[in-house]
Every structure is written in C-alpha cells, then in structure tokens.
Amino acid sequence: MGCDTRTSTSAAPAEYRDLFQEFKGQEGELITILVRVQERFGYISEESLKQISRFLKLSENQIFGVASFFSKFRFDAPGTTSIKVCMGTACHVHGGSQLSDAVGWRLGINFGQASRDGRFDFQRVNCIGACALAPVVVVNEQVHARAMVTSMQELLESHE
Amino acid sequence: MMNRFLEAQTKAKRAWSELTANSEPVIYIGSGTCGMAAGAASVGQMVQETLDKHGLHARVLRVGCIGPCYLEPLMDVKLPGKPRISYSNMDSTKVRQVLEALLLKGGTASEQAFAHFGEEQGPFTAGIPRFQDTPVMRHQVRMVLRNCGHIDPEDIDHYLANDGYVGLANALAQSPETVIEMVKEAGLRGRGGAGFPTFRKWQICRGAPGDTKYVICNCSEGDPGAFMNRSLIEGDPHCVLEGLLIAGYAIGASQGYVYINSDYHLAIQRLRKAIAQMHEHGLLGENILGSGFSFEIKLKDGGGAFVCGEETALIASIEGRRGMPRFRPPFPAIAGLNGKPTIINNVETLGTLPNILRHGAAWYSRHGSTGNAGTKTFSLVGKVRRPGLIEVPLGTTLRQIIYDIGGGPWKPFKAVQTGGPSGGCLSEEFLDLPVEYEAMASAGSIMGSGGMIVVDEDTCAVDLARYFLGFTQAESCGKCVPCRVGTYQMGRILDDLACGRGKPEDISKLQNLAETVRRTSLCGLGQTAPNPVLTTLRHFRAEYLAHAKEKICPAAGCKELVEYHIDPGKCTGCQRCVKVCPTEAIRGARSETHVIDPNLCIRCKACFEVCRYDTLAGNAITYSSRRSQS
Numbered sequence: 001m002g003c004d005t006r007t008s009t010s011a012a013p014a015e016y017r018d019l020f021q022e023f024k025g026q027e028g029e030l031i032t033i034l035v036r037v038q039e040r041f042g043y044i045s046e047e048s049l050k051q052i053s054r055f056l057k058l059s060e061n062q063i064f065g066v067a068s069f070f071s072k073f074r075f076d077a078p079g080t081t082s083i084k085v086c087m088g089t090a091c092h093v094h095g096g097s098q099l100s101d102a103v104g105w106r107l108g109i110n111f112g113q114a115s116r117d118g119r120f121d122f123q124r125v126n127c128i129g130a131c132a133l134a135p136v137v138v139v140n141e142q143v144h145a146r147a148m149v150t151s152m153q154e155l156l157e158s159h160e
Numbered sequence: 161m162m163n164r165f166l167e168a169q170t171k172a173k174r175a176w177s178e179l180t181a182n183s184e185p186v187i188y189i190g191s192g193t194c195g196m197a198a199g200a201a202s203v204g205q206m207v208q209e210t211l212d213k214h215g216l217h218a219r220v221l222r223v224g225c226i227g228p229c230y231l232e233p234l235m236d237v238k239l240p241g242k243p244r245i246s247y248s249n250m251d252s253t254k255v256r257q258v259l260e261a262l263l264l265k266g267g268t269a270s271e272q273a274f275a276h277f278g279e280e281q282g283p284f285t286a287g288i289p290r291f292q293d294t295p296v297m298r299h300q301v302r303m304v305l306r307n308c309g310h311i312d313p314e315d316i317d318h319y320l321a322n323d324g325y326v327g328l329a330n331a332l333a334q335s336p337e338t339v340i341e342m343v344k345e346a347g348l349r350g351r352g353g354a355g356f357p358t359f360r361k362w363q364i365c366r367g368a369p370g371d372t373k374y375v376i377c378n379c380s381e382g383d384p385g386a387f388m389n390r391s392l393i394e395g396d397p398h399c400v401l402e403g404l405l406i407a408g409y410a411i412g413a414s415q416g417y418v419y420i421n422s423d424y425h426l427a428i429q430r431l432r433k434a435i436a437q438m439h440e441h442g443l444l445g446e447n448i449l450g451s452g453f454s455f456e457i458k459l460k461d462g463g464g465a466f467v468c469g470e471e472t473a474l475i476a477s478i479e480g481r482r483g484m485p486r487f488r489p490p491f492p493a494i495a496g497l498n499g500k501p502t503i504i505n506n507v508e509t510l511g512t513l514p515n516i517l518r519h520g521a522a523w524y525s526r527h528g529s530t531g532n533a534g535t536k537t538f539s540l541v542g543k544v545r546r547p548g549l550i551e552v553p554l555g556t557t558l559r560q561i562i563y564d565i566g567g568g569p570w571k572p573f574k575a576v577q578t579g580g581p582s583g584g585c586l587s588e589e590f591l592d593l594p595v596e597y598e599a600m601a602s603a604g605s606i607m608g609s610g611g612m613i614v615v616d617e618d619t620c621a622v623d624l625a626r627y628f629l630g631f632t633q634a635e636s637c638g639k640c641v642p643c644r645v646g647t648y649q650m651g652r653i654l655d656d657l658a659c660g661r662g663k664p665e666d667i668s669k670l671q672n673l674a675e676t677v678r679r680t681s682l683c684g685l686g687q688t689a690p691n692p693v694l695t696t697l698r699h700f701r702a703e704y705l706a707h708a709k710e711k712i713c714p715a716a717g718c719k720e721l722v723e724y725h726i727d728p729g730k731c732t733g734c735q736r737c738v739k740v741c742p743t744e745a746i747r748g749a750r751s752e753t754h755v756i757d758p759n760l761c762i763r764c765k766a767c768f769e770v771c772r773y774d775t776l777a778g779n780a781i782t783y784s785s786r787r788s789q790s
C-alpha cells in the first residue's frame with residue numbers, strides 16, 4: 001500500500017465530492033467515511049484510500065491501518081452474486097459450518113473471496129438478527145431461512 | 161416550550177385514541193429484522209393486494225419485533241371496537257384467508273390465530289388465547305420492550321401518545337442530583353454485561369472536573385448470536401434516545417453519541433428519523449422544554465469489531481483510530497472521549513431510564529430480586545422450540561426461561577451459554593440457577609448483554625468451546641501478548657482435540673493457558689475469552705477426555721471425527737445422494753447400494769439431508785463418530 005500524501009491541486013472526482021459533502025474533514029469521521037465508500041463502491045480501492053487521505057489530511061498508511069483493523073472493510077472488488085453465510089452462534093449450532101463448507105467447496109473459494117470469474121462473492125457474517133430462523137444464508141440481500149445444504153446447492157445452480 | 165410539548169402530546173394522544181377506537185381496521189405487520197427475514201415484505205404486499213381486490217380500506221402499521229420470532233411473519237388485525245388478533249407464520253394464502261374471513265365474512269379465522277390482545281375473553285375471541293396467557297409470554301414482563309410491536313417506530317406521535325418523553329420532562333423538572341438519586345434507588349445496574357450500578361458511574365462523571373462531558377450509547381452488540389439491542393432500537397428508537405438525554409442531563413453532558421454497528425441498517429435508519437423528529441419537536445437542540453438544558457445527538461458507525469464494545473476501544477474507534485483498548489484507570493468517567501469525562505451505557509440501560517423517571521424508583525424495583533432489580537432482555541436462541549426476544553424479571557431461573565418460555569429443546573438438553581463469547585457454558589445441574597449477576601458469576605458464567613444459546617445432545621462441548629475461542633481469537637486486537645498469543649495457542653490445542661490429534665496432557669495444558677490468559681490480559685476481551693473453555697472443561701470434562709484418549713467425539717459434533725455411513729438394507733439406490741455430493745465421494749449405479757468414500761467426504765451433510773427428506777430415498781444415511789486413525 002502506498003503512502004503518497006502529496007497534496008494535489010486537482011479536486012476530488014465528482015463521486016467522491018458528493019460522498020464527502022456531509023463531512024467536515026475531521027479524523028473522527030474516518031470510520032463513517034470508510035463505511036460510506038464501501039457502501040458506494042463495494043470495496044475500498046487504492047483510489048478511495050488516496051481520496052480519503054486528501055480529504056482528511058491523514059496518510060494512506062494510517063487510513064489503511066484503521067480500515068484493515070475492522071474485518072468488514074475489504075480491499076478488492078466483490079463478485080456479482082453476493083453470498084453471505086451466517087456464522088453466528090445460533091447458526092453454528094444449527095449446522096452453519098456444514099453449509100459454508102459445502103458452498104465454499106462448490107464455488108472453490110474461501111470466505112472473503114470472490115470467485116475467479118467474478119460471478120460469486122462469498123462472505124461470512126456474524127448474526128444478522130434472524131437467529132430464530134437459523135441457519136441463515138443471505139443471497140443478494142435476500143434472506144434464506146432454515147437453509148439446507150441441498151437447497152443452497154440448487155440456489156447456486158440457479159445463479160450459475 | 162413546555163406548552164409546546166404538552167400540545168404535541170395532546171395531539172398525539174388524540175390521534176392514538178382515534179387509531180385504537182378506530183373506524184377503520186388496523187393491520188400490524190411485524191417488520192423488525194426477524195420479520196423482514198421471514199418475509200414481512202411479501203406479507204405487506206399481499207395485504208395491499210387483498211385490500212385492493214375487495215376495495216377495502218385499512219391502516220397498515222409496520223411495527224417492530226414483539227418477541228416470539230419463531231412465529232414470524234406475524235400479521236395482526238384489529239377491527240373497529242374489537243381486540244387486536246395476532247396471526248402467525250403468514251404466507252400469501254394465509255394472509256388472504258385471514259383478511260377475507262375478518263373483513264368480509266365477519267369471522268375471526270380463529271384456527272389461524274395465535275393470540276389476541278383484549279383485556280378479557282369475549283365471544284368475539286372465542287377459541288383464541290390472550291397474548292399474555294400464551295406459554296411463551298406468561299412468564300415475561302414487558303418493561304423496556306413495552307412499545308415494541310405496538311407502535312410505529314417511525315412515528316414520534318405514537319411514542320408521545322404512550323407517555324413518551326414524560327420521563328425526560330420529569331427529569332428536567334428536578335436537579336441532576338435528584339435524577340441520579342432516583343436511578344440509585346431503582347437499583348438499576350448496567351445491562352451491557354458487568355452489572356455495574358449505573359448511578360455510581362454517573363456520580364463519578366458528574367463530579368469530574370470540566371465543562372465538556374459526553375454520553376455514549378453502546379450499540380456495538382458484538383456477540384455473534386444476540387440481537388436484543390438491535391431489536392429494541394428497531395422497535396422503539398425514541399425510548400433509547402430519551403434515555404440518552406436523561407443520562408446526559410444527569411451527568412452534565414451536552415453531546416451524546418450512539419455508537420452502532422454499521423450493519424444495523426434498519427436500526428440506523430430509524431435512529432436518523434427519530435433524531436430529526438426530536439429536533440422538530442424541540443426535544444433536541446438549545447434549551448430543551450424550556451429547561452435551559454441543551455443537547456445534541458450524533459450517530460457513529462461502528463466497524464463491527466467485537467472489541468469495540470469495550471469502552472476504551474469504542475472511544476478509540478469514535479476518534480477515528482484502530483479500535484484498541486487501553487489500560488484503565490483512568491476510567492472514561494474521568495478521561496474518555498477526547499480526554500473528557502465520558503459515560504458509556506448499554507442500549508437497554510438507557511432504554512430503561514424513561515420508565516424509571518416516569519413511574520419512579522419503587523415502581524421499577526417491584527420486579528426482580530434483591531440487589532437485582534428490574535427486567536432483562538435476552539435473545540433466546542439455539543435448540544429451543546420457541547426462540548425469540550424475551551424480557552424477564554431478574555431472578556427468573558434458567559429452567560423457566562428455557563423450558564417455560566422457550567419450550568425446551570426437542571432432544572435432551574445439554575447446556576446453555578450466556579454472555580456470548582465472554583460467557584460460560586452451564587450444564588443441566590445449573591438449570592435452577594436464578595438469572596442474577598452474582599449467581600451467574602458464581603457458576604462461572606456471566607449475565608452478559610443478553611445472548612442465551614441453548615444446545616442439545618447433538619452439540620459437542622469441545623466444538624462449542626472451539627467455536628467461541630475461534631471467534632475471540634480472530635477478534636483479539638493483538639495489543640497484549642496473553643490474549644494475542646494465548647488465544648491462538650488455546651485454539652491450536654482445541655483444533656487438535658477436535659481432529660483426534662490431541663493427547664491427554666493437552667487438557668491440563670489448555671486449562672493452565674486459559675487461567676493465564678484470564679488473569680493477565682489487558683482488557684475484558686482477553687480476560688473473559690477463556691470462559692467458554694474453562695466452563696466446558698469444568699462441566700463436560702469427560703467429553704474432552706473422550707476426544708483426547710479415545711479420539712472420538714461422543715456427540716458426533718466435531719466434523720473431523722465424524723463418518724457417514726449408508727445402511728445397505730435401507731438404500732434404495734436412488735442416486736439422489738450421488739447427485740448432491742459436492743466432492744463425488746458417493747458412488748453406486750441406479751438401484752444398487754451406494755457407498756461413501758470417507759477420504760473424499762467433506763462431511764457437509766448434503767447426502768444425509770437428501771436421503772432423509774427426499775421421497776424416493778430410504779433414509780439410509782447416518783453419521784457417527786469414528787475413531788481417528790492418527
């Protein structure tokens with residue numbers, strides 16, 4: 001990760017300008033800004049680090065240091081179909097790890113990765129608040145309650 | 161200013177009584193996170209379609225979680241002049257049936273009904289129990305959750321009509337010292353886990369020198385199987401914000417923060433709306449209700465790290481730094497955010513304050529037991545028949561919670577874990593333990609913030625300890641050596657045991673390490689991380705020994721020690737399992753007995769499921785613990 005903090009006279013690209021509008025440029029806003037950037041672009045790119053660095057007048061290293069502390073921030077582009085397997089306690093005791101093994105095997109990737117063709121994105125989440133429906137898998141923001149390994153396989157096939 | 165509040169309140173009450181003594185039917189849709197996950201959106205759509213189809217009119221309210229999440233999606237209907245009736249596990253067909261029965265045919269569809277909310281039984285509700293009399297609710301007391309599921313959380317008028325902000329008005333009419341005194345008399349203890357008396361923390365902060373002080377609402381909720389704080393905010397955001405104002409007034413702060421997990425989208429959206437409404441009503445800003453007290457609230461996104469629930473790590477993260485804890489003292493009440501005196505309270509602690517200020521200390525401490533006043537919410541989940549969000553008086557026993565409220569597990573009970581990854585795992589002989597701070601601690605567990613997970617005989621104690629330790633190890637911030645290295649080493653020993661590579665002496669090694677990490681870690685994360693290991697070692701030692709000596713997992717819960725078998729007598733040769741196996745571990749021609757290659761099997765259970773539930777299959781696949789070769 002670079003640590004180039006030379007200020008440039010060129011203004012931030014429009015999409016970042018919009019994004020930064022609600023902020024004052026204080027260090028305490030860093031995490032919220034990271035959250036907004038990730039919501040907008042799906043991940044924190046090197047370009048994002050550079051823009052945040054200019055806006056907050058913090059080094060890119062410092063920003064990356066904070067961002068990488070929190071497992072929710074990612075630094076590579078997500079795959080198209082998002083698959084989140086809940087690894088919370090309730091889901092674990094209802095067989096969540098079997099589900100994730102089967103999904104991971106099928107896609108040939110581990111948690112936190114996108115499939116090589118970029119079509120799938122595989123993440124773990126810790127409790128989405130639907131423990132009564134455990135185990136749950138979230139596919140493109142759609143919650144699949146009481147998920148079974150076999151139904152997940154069918155679902156993946158339908159997205160393939 | 162006060163007049164403005166009273167006017168708003170009168171107007172809200174009038175609108176509320178029109179709603180409840182309505183001329184139009186009211187339809188309530190449970191739209192908390194649990195309801196949405198179960199399909200509340202399509203229930204809402206179907207409600208609208210049914211109304212449109214018959215040219216009917218009704219008020220549709222989207223309310224928060226009312227508690228019994230296992231019944232979601234829930235739809236309640238209140239006809240004019242009649243009690244509200246609750247219908248559970250709705251789908252499109254049921255929505256149509258119920259609405260047509262109620263709105264067109266004059267019936268109640270009582271066979272679909274779960275409960276009604278009337279004061280007493282009448283002919284209209286024949287065959288339907290009162291909500292409060294159902295087994296899941298009978299032992300519960302709704303204090304902090306009183307509005308959840310009953311009001312539209314996005315409408316401040318609903319909150320005002322139900323005596324919202326009366327607690328704040330009462331507080332502002334008294335001196336901050338009197339407010340602190342009331343909270344002391346009520347006996348309120350922090351609901352974030354440790355149970356520290358709320359008034360004492362406040363006193364220290366109020367007495368600390370300096371004009372700038374802060375109060376922070378802790379909605380980090382990092383326990384990976386708990387959702388009570390999120391549900392409270394989703395269902396009744398104003399009660400938490402009102403509590404934040406009361407706390408701010410008591411300690412002399414004019415700035416409050418809500419530190420909230422940024423994945424809690426619905427809760428954040430509701431807080432934003434609520435804060436805007438408070439401004440409109442003069443409940444935030446300068447000179448609130450003409451009292452001279454000024455206050456502002458900001459939302460702060462939490463990065464979702466478990467350690468950020470710890471006070472000093474939380475502060476670091478609000479300041480835009482890595483969420484690492486620091487040594488205490490100084491305590492945040494003396495030197496916290498930006499070095500200023502700061503109070504951090506849990507969501508539920510704050511949500512309880514309006515009740516205390518409205519009804520008085522004695523009213524609050526009616527419930528609960530000596531030294532453990534009031535109620536506590538729990539997310540009761542895992543292997544119970546009726547999982548959901550519950551609220552019980554302190555002093556209720558674990559047995560009452562798990563069996564009377566939760567309906568007990570289907571298979572024999574094994575253990576209950578309270579306090580999440582920081583808590584302990586209690587076996588059957590502790591079922592009659594009252595849920596109180598000291599009693600839980602003496603049993604080696606903690607009250608915690610409200611996670612409560614029940615497991616049955618299918619869960620292996622070693623696997624459970626390994627799961628929690630894996631979590632805390634990944635969440636360890638790495639600042640202090642005992643936690644960073646100790647949890648890693650403990651994890652390796654547990655991995656070995658779970659895979660059948662362990663040795664009997666590993667168990668005492670694990671015990672010693674656990675004790676060291678507990679005693680020497682810098683913050684609460686490391687100090688409590690060994691709890692699941694220590695308690696399972698204490699209560700399920702035989703199971704550890706079976707893994708270490710015989711290399712088997714008696715509960716068949718450790719994947720690495722499990723083997724799948726096909727019963728040749730039952731196998732129909734349907735090839736269903738051959739098709740679903742992701743690793744091609746199962747072979748066999750059609751109509752011939754199939755066999756599983758244990759070396760290719762990843763134990764994902766797909767074959768087991770399909771063999772059990774597919775009509776052509778013979779339920780021939782079983783799994784059991786094997787003896788490890790190593």
Ligand SMILES: Cc1cc2nc3c(=O)[nH]c(=O)nc-3n(C[C@H](O)[C@H](O)[C@H](O)COP(=O)(O)O)c2cc1C
Binds near residue numbers: 379
């Ligand atoms: C690792 C760790 C995680 C914690 N997580 C939370 C949490 O998610 N929510 C919470 O309210 N308190 C949490 N706490 C406790 C807080 O540090 C603090 O004691 C609490 O918020 C104080 O509020 P209370 O007095 O109202 O209970 C955590 C503590 C530790 C050590």
Ligand code: FES
Binds near residue numbers: 086091134
């Ligand atoms: S543990 Fe998976 S939803 Fe709560």
